[in-house]
Amino acid sequence: MHSAANAATGQCAHNHVARKSHSVPRLEVAEIFRRFGEDYRRAHPLLPSQARALQDIVACRTAALGGRLEQCDHCGHENPVYCSCGNRHCPKCQTLAKAKWLEARSAEVLPVGYIHAVFTLPHVLNPLLYDNQRLLYDLLFRCVSRTLQEFAADPRHLGGTLGFIALLHTWDQRLNYHVHLHCLIPAGALSFDGDRWTHARPKYLFNNEALSLVFRGKFRAGLQALFENKQLRFGTTTKQWSNERDFKRLLAQLYKTEWVVHLKAPFGGPEQALGYLARYTHRVAISNSRLIALEEGRVHFAYRDRRDGDRLKEAELPAEEFIRRFLTHALPKGFVRLRHFGFLANGCKQGSLQRCRELLHAGPPPPRPEKKTAQEWMKKLTGVDVSRCPHCHVGRMVFVCELPPQSPTLWFSALHGPRTSAAPLQSQAGDSS
Numbered sequence: 001m002h003s004a005a006n007a008a009t010g011q012c013a014h015n016h017v018a019r020k021s022h023s024v025p026r027l028e029v030a031e032i033f034r035r036f037g038e039d040y041r042r043a044h045p046l047l048p049s050q051a052r053a054l055q056d057i058v059a060c061r062t063a064a065l066g067g068r069l070e071q072c073d074h075c076g077h078e079n080p081v082y083c084s085c086g087n088r089h090c091p092k093c094q095t096l097a098k099a100k101w102l103e104a105r106s107a108e109v110l111p112v113g114y115i116h117a118v119f120t121l122p123h124v125l126n127p128l129l130y131d132n133q134r135l136l137y138d139l140l141f142r143c144v145s146r147t148l149q150e151f152a153a154d155p156r157h158l159g160g161t162l163g164f165i166a167l168l169h170t171w172d173q174r175l176n177y178h179v180h181l182h183c184l185i186p187a188g189a190l191s192f193d194g195d196r197w198t199h200a201r202p203k204y205l206f207n208n209e210a211l212s213l214v215f216r217g218k219f220r221a222g223l224q225a226l227f228e229n230k231q232l233r234f235g236t237t238t239k240q241w242s243n244e245r246d247f248k249r250l251l252a253q254l255y256k257t258e259w260v261v262h263l264k265a266p267f268g269g270p271e272q273a274l275g276y277l278a279r280y281t282h283r284v285a286i287s288n289s290r291l292i293a294l295e296e297g298r299v300h301f302a303y304r305d306r307r308d309g310d311r312l313k314e315a316e317l318p319a320e321e322f323i324r325r326f327l328t329h330a331l332p333k334g335f336v337r338l339r340h341f342g343f344l345a346n347g348c349k350q351g352s353l354q355r356c357r358e359l360l361h362a363g364p365p366p367p368r369p370e371k372k373t374a375q376e377w378m379k380k381l382t383g384v385d386v387s388r389c390p391h392c393h394v395g396r397m398v399f400v401c402e403l404p405p406q407s408p409t410l411w412f413s414a415l416h417g418p419r420t421s422a423a424p425l426q427s428q429a430g431d432s433s
Contacts, residue, residue, distance in 0.1 A: 027291040029091050029326065032299060033058045036319040043320075050327040056085035060092055066405035074395025080403060089330050091288045096377055098282040102274060107365045108349065110356055113187040114273035115205050117164075119144045119215055120180040120260040124253060127237040129179055134332045135231060136223075137168055137179075143218040144181050145341045150214065151206045152189045152342075158198045160189030163344035163352065165277070168337040171285045173303035174315055175325035182280050184273060190343050190356055197359040203265045212261040220254050281338065285329040294319070 037054050046054070059065050067082035084093045121129065121140065129136050144166060152162040164185040172178040187200040226232050227247050234242040241247045292300040292314060299322040304310045317325070331337055343352035357365065378386045389395040 027294055028288045029286065029291070030057050030060060032291075032294060032319055032322060035294075036297070036323060040320055040323045044324070046327070047330070047332075049330040049332055052333075053087055053089040053327060053330040054323075056087035057090050060085040060087070060090050063403070063406040067403045069400040069403055070397040071400045072389035072392060072395040073398050074389060075392040077389055077391035077395075078400070079390065079397065082403070088282070089284050091284050091286070094282040094284060098278065099377065099380070101281055102278055103369050105277070106274060107368055108344070108353060109273060110186050110353070111360055111362045112199070114276075115185045115187050115200070116264045116276065117148075117183040117185060117205075118180055118260070118262045119147075119183070120178070120262075121219070122254065122257040122259060123178070124250075124257055126177050126179070127235075128232070128241065128250075130177065130328070131233050131235045131238050132226075134335055135226065135233075137331075137335065137337075139219065139222045139226070140168070140179065140181055141166060141339055143215060143222060144183065146218055147211060147215045148183070148185070148206075149342065151211065153192075157206060158189035158200065160191040160196070160198055161342045162186075162189050163340075163342040163349070163356075165344060166339050166341060167280055168331075169280070169283070170329045170331075171325075173306070175285055175317075175322070175329075177325075177328050184277050190352065190359075194352075194355055195359075197356060205263055208261050208263055211263070212259045215261055216254065216259040219259075220251055223254075224251060285326050 033054055037058060041051070041054065061082045061084055063080075063082060065083040065085065067080060070079045070081055071077065072079075084090070086093055088094070088097075119140070125136075148162055148164065152158045152160060162185060164183050167182045168179075169182060170177060170179050185205065187205065189198050189200075190196075191198065223232075227244075241250050286301060290302045292302060294300070297319050298316050299319055300314060300316045301322075302312055303315050305313050340346055340349065343349060343356065353365070357363065372380070375385070375387050378384065387396050389397055
């Protein structure tokens, strides 16, 4: 009984965030999906990752996924706690995953400035990117990594190896398809022999324009190789480039298109870098907090206009278009969207970080934090003791029994089969370090 209670507590911990009533948005993506998702599914073919995201978000924290029944040991108040879906595209399932990830990263930061770099692909490639997501997203990571390391290796710059974290985003503030890579880079490099740390110049790493040219050349060459090896898929919107002559025209057009690469000035230190990174890790296309209203079949949401000084504005879309845009950003199953490179690569970072700290006279890394229970995590994130009875505020909520998943009335059970268990607490493997 106790083991079942612990398992249920872990599976359902995300739900406790919502108990802080003033933090619960009035409108959620799940509600939009419940009201309009079936009509959308009938009218539009869905990729497997999109069907799963739509189904999971609708079922999240409902009886469809099951959960557990709690009862107050003082007043007898009963409260069902339903499991979270754990889907990495669900707006409600990323808070705890992000907090755990950031706590783990706190032992890996170095006492140097950190630089934020953004590499953006031109929109003319959007149809090809969408038809070849896994293939071309991988190419993007590879080209960005090789570009940065090529500049870092040049003795005129740093003469060593960079370490950095790269994170894929595919959206802009209005949910349009906008494929770009965020990179967080310690401002310096480890020499190839491991005997020296070279600091980057203040407020400067590499020239943006030069990076853009090299990045463009590498990505274009990668595209050409994929075409020659017949690895690219051409669908309805991309068949215009399926023959060699027209594909060469596309490659030529890429030389006339601006490739945006932007490096921001270094942060002040590790704490600021982690705080900044927290804004990007485990982010989904749109959070529930940005939703304003659902009126007459139209979704109203807030966005920041980057071209107007980041002013906060309101946009509206028909529910069908809102769902289409949201699902455009559902990544292929198992795709790793957050990756570590250079001396931060998972295979070598333990030894490399220790050597960097020695060269920077930084002392030993901070001890790894102790594991927290679900209740401890929720208290840290919300300030609320979720084991306290919400009715009498005196007793403690104790496990009574498991609540099995209800027979799903979800539209996609015919495609994937009914969901019989909840996903794990953490995000999918593709988001872990």
